[in-house]
Amino acid sequence: MEIPYTVEPRPDSGLANGKLGIWLFLASEVMLFGALFSTYILLRVGAAEWPHGELSIKLGAINTVILICSSVTMVMSWASLKLNNFSKGRLYLLITIVLAAVFLVNKYFEYADHFARGEGPWHNTFLAIYFTLTGLHGLHIIGGIVVMAYLLGPGAGLWKRNPEQYTNRIEYTGLYWHFVDLVWIFLFPVLYLL
Amino acid sequence: MHSDQEAIKKSIRSYMVVGALLLVFTGVTVAANSFHLAVPAAITLALIIASIKGTMVASVFMHLSHEKKWIYGSLLLTVVFFIVLLFLPLLTVAGGIGKPTGAPVVAHESGAAH
Numbered sequence: 156m157e158i159p160y161t162v163e164p165r166p167d168s169g170l171a172n173g174k175l176g177i178w179l180f181l182a183s184e185v186m187l188f189g190a191l192f193s194t195y196i197l198l199r200v201g202a203a204e205w206p207h208g209e210l211s212i213k214l215g216a217i218n219t220v221i222l223i224c225s226s227v228t229m230v231m232s233w234a235s236l237k238l239n240n241f242s243k244g245r246l247y248l249l250i251t252i253v254l255a256a257v258f259l260v261n262k263y264f265e266y267a268d269h270f271a272r273g274e275g276p277w278h279n280t281f282l283a284i285y286f287t288l289t290g291l292h293g294l295h296i297i298g299g300i301v302v303m304a305y306l307l308g309p310g311a312g313l314w315k316r317n318p319e320q321y322t323n324r325i326e327y328t329g330l331y332w333h334f335v336d337l338v339w340i341f342l343f344p345v346l347y348l349l
Numbered sequence: 350m351h352s353d354q355e356a357i358k359k360s361i362r363s364y365m366v367v368g369a370l371l372l373v374f375t376g377v378t379v380a381a382n383s384f385h386l387a388v389p390a391a392i393t394l395a396l397i398i399a400s401i402k403g404t405m406v407a408s409v410f411m412h413l414s415h416e417k418k419w420i421y422g423s424l425l426l427t428v429v430f431f432i433v434l435l436f437l438p439l440l441t442v443a444g445g446i447g448k449p450t451g452a453p454v455v456a457h458e459s460g461a462a463h
Contacts, residue, residue, distance in 0.1 A: 343399075
């Protein structure tokens with residue numbers, strides 16, 4: 156039995172099920188990160204002093220540029236598929252995965268530097284919330300890479316059977332990926348600059 | 350279908366422009382940090398720039414500028430709960446949570462015996 160409304164929109168909502176589903180998921184993600192941002196504000200307001208200059212602005216800025224570029228390549232992957240250009244769509248998806256991996260490598264160097272100096276999450280309140288926020292964000296990056304790798308590899312066969320459904324899956328993955336980028340857009344100034 | 354493809358080709362240009370603007374705003378954020386503004390001014394400026402960048406990502410990359418009302422509705426509900434979530438810590442600071450109704454809130458902590 157075929158699952159209904161994977162491509163054609165539902166008559167009541169005007170949306171395919173997957174699209175409404177990913178937006179509801181993103182709404183729950185807003186609450187998850189919102190709770191942590193709220194915690195950050197509470198900790199910072201209550202702290203007698205707050206450390207400055209503990210993080211490398213250069214690495215943080217480079218990671219911001221990487222994620223912005225990956226958002227562009229992700230949306231370009233979807234646009235290429237909409238234009239029936241499968242090979243270009245896959246290429247953009249591959250570039251997105253590579254950029255995501257580079258982001259994680261940068262993050263590894265940042266974390267390694269902190270741990271080499273004995274500055275783990277236990278060191279102070281700032282580093283506790285820093286590792287919590289960036290660690291959770293990093294897990295989201297890994298999750299995105301897993302989904303994109305599936306769509307690039309074994310999941311790509313769907314393009315031959317149902318190109319519109321495959322394009323929709325890329326769109327939903329893109330919505331998730333842009334959200335991960337959006338979270339970092341706020342994390343960078345909050346943690347690295349202020 | 351043809352007009353749909355024309356629309357996609359047009360939006361590709363806007364994706365590139367927004368991508369470039371996001372990079373420019375990132376540069377502005379880093380540059381503003383080097384001015385060593387007072388903390389309230391620095392926080393305000395950084396959050397304004399981040400909000401502009403976030404709006405661009407949401408409206409252009411995530412196509413929120415032209416979505417269906419069901420998505421706007423679910424996001425509106427999220428915004429309401431998000432605001433409540435942000436203000437929840439204020440209630441705990443005020444001491445209103447976890448105390449029995451009508452009980453004195455901070456009487457034993459204020460050094461009433463002095």
